[in-house]
Amino acid sequence: MHRVVILGSGFGGLHAAQALRRGPVDLTVVDRRNFHLFQPLLYQVATGSLSPGEICTPIRAILRKQKNARVLLGEATGLDAAGRRVILADGATSCDTLRYDTLIVATGAQNFYFGNASWQEIAPGLKSIEDATAMRHKILYAFEAAERDPDPTRRRAWLTFVIVGAGPTGVELAGALAEIARDTLRHDFRAIHPEESRILLLEGSPHVLPSYPEKLSMDAEQSLIKLGVLPRTNVRVTAIDQASVTLDSGERIETRTVLWAAGVAPSGFGKVLASEFLPAALLDKQGHVMVSPDLTVPGHPEIFVIGDLAHFEQDGKAIPGVAPVAMQEGRYAAEAILDRLRGVTRPPFHYHDKGSLAVIGRAAGVADLGRLKFGGMLAWLAWLFIHLMYLVQFRNRLIVFIRWGFQYVSFDRGARLITGEDQPPQN
């Protein structure tokens, strides 16, 4: 039986695995985590709307009925391309290599701080479920500390929130944060007024949502301002420490809470591939793997690279690192494998861009669906519907629907927990 190994169970890996459901293959899915994470809703965990369990689904539960699939918890750290083996991190057990006939690498991306490693400790990003609970911890703790602190200057710093990066994640985070301050926590404190919080959204380019059409970016900016967010465009962060953020203009913003939405970089497995194959020209400047038109590594048709790790050009530019790309690439890789087993060559991959959506707080959003571009309530409803439909499990879909319903009516958020070991934080 043809052995397929998939590294990673994000949108790319999972869709590849499911598309191989009826194929004559022996499939192994390897992931460091035991669950599939619905990343587009991570910011809702970070802002206390949803619980981690509501956007995570155990991989085993998803693939339970797929008899040709097995799941292994483990981290791939090496590759023996000649021997067609993946080397797993030395865990508790000795099953440390995995043979494949075809390999699909879908290990995704990680937070990227432009080489400023020290920022990572201070400004949590938003890639893992632990990132999201760390961010939730920081946000909620800031209000608690402000309530306790009698000093007005420090209190103002506690109530200043800086979000770096105004892509969809930064914009959605800013909108949710504004809602927390204005509505959710409004009557919860006695010494402070949460609605007096300052929420700064910093962006290096001239507009928020820079990848969107300018008209929609302007709409989004207006919606943010209406919610009380202060967008600051054309600014760059030059320093971050426990008490402040410094901009390229020299301006220093006193803040205790910096949230990172400015960048991600491809996962480390790109380097493993590059070092195995050389020349390093296999990787682009950011570290994405440059793939052939059929999503394989040049010269290695048995290795597919998909999702956020891959660099694939279409119409002269790289397609973006978003969930729909990863899903389509995952399905393509699976079908290409099945075609080959039938002796057929599949035509090159083509990404069908169905558009982009982002929400801003309650009842506002922007949608760019190709020829159809719109904002406001309609975009928000479209976003709600699509995100609910893509949640993997019916149970989670129902529970998220209930949570959102409650939240919409009551302005309350159910998952406002400060959890974690470092409790309470000292910064």
Next chain:
Amino acid sequence: MHRVVILGSGFGGLHAAQALRRGPVDLTVVDRRNFHLFQPLLYQVATGSLSPGEICTPIRAILRKQKNARVLLGEATGLDAAGRRVILADGATSCDTLRYDTLIVATGAQNFYFGNASWQEIAPGLKSIEDATAMRHKILYAFEAAERDPDPTRRRAWLTFVIVGAGPTGVELAGALAEIARDTLRHDFRAIHPEESRILLLEGSPHVLPSYPEKLSMDAEQSLIKLGVLPRTNVRVTAIDQASVTLDSGERIETRTVLWAAGVAPSGFGKVLASEFLPAALLDKQGHVMVSPDLTVPGHPEIFVIGDLAHFEQDGKAIPGVAPVAMQEGRYAAEAILDRLRGVTRPPFHYHDKGSLAVIGRAAGVADLGRLKFGGMLAWLAWLFIHLMYLVQFRNRLIVFIRWGFQYVSFDRGARLITGEDQPPQN
């Protein structure tokens, strides 16, 4: 205005705060955490049935409409009884002391390992939400490691689960664990058969549920055996390490997963009280504060001690450390304060024991409601009903109800996530 400070927002503290709702008092509730934890359902988080957010409710949300109450996130570490001040841990802020006219200490209990500090690292207990996620991590990871491990001896150790202590927590944990192995995970693995797991429930006394009538203990034992749990009574643990548990008979059980349900000890604030007042005779052998018939510290009518930290005798023995006791004590303390403000002396506290309930897996349980003692499905239904009703928020009640419904029908558990920093564990 009479200043009341409540330390802790468990069942005792929260019920005291709510009973002071309409009183002419200025109330401050201090807790290290920003949420009230519904401890009786912690084992359901540990076994993947519920998410942390579903059994935790932000204290601020509960007390939002109580205008005489404020909430402070902080840890009380000292007491100046003469100055009537509580000293808070040096956190981020300088608001470090808190004046009171009446103090209610409701800081609860913590895991207790009978002086074997090293056991704590290996065998997580079940008092905090972090305990529960650590336990969930350990349980789920054991199955994952067994799936990866080709060595049959090690695999058997991964699939051996030892629960120390067969009180209600241990029994409920064992029942849930048996269900996970027999039903939830049954079709999830390819190399192992989760239903072949061994689940050992160790108890020092002659019966499981030693505080229950013997007939019910026997019923519970039979229900556990039917689920595949191996109860071992009259045994004591003498050593625990990463690979095994040793019993007083000298027997050594190879296991990678030891779960602690054997004991709790009063929180550290008991010692703070004792050192402030001396003589240490204020504390009983385990460290509980010996309280007067009105739940106050002898000689200090302005300090109430309630809940798991208090030692209160009725009919010649100490009443147990359970939620109904804490709730009744909390309400009593609040009413005693209000009576005093009216110039009335309240009669001594009396605990009304409404009985005990424990469930064993799905559709079995035992109930000891005074004259009414019964087991089976009826006890299980009573348990479900009571626990749902006592969940603080309607939203959580609804979501927990849906989760339980899904789980009952599908045998699946929605919150089977291995999360946390130490990912994956090396032991």
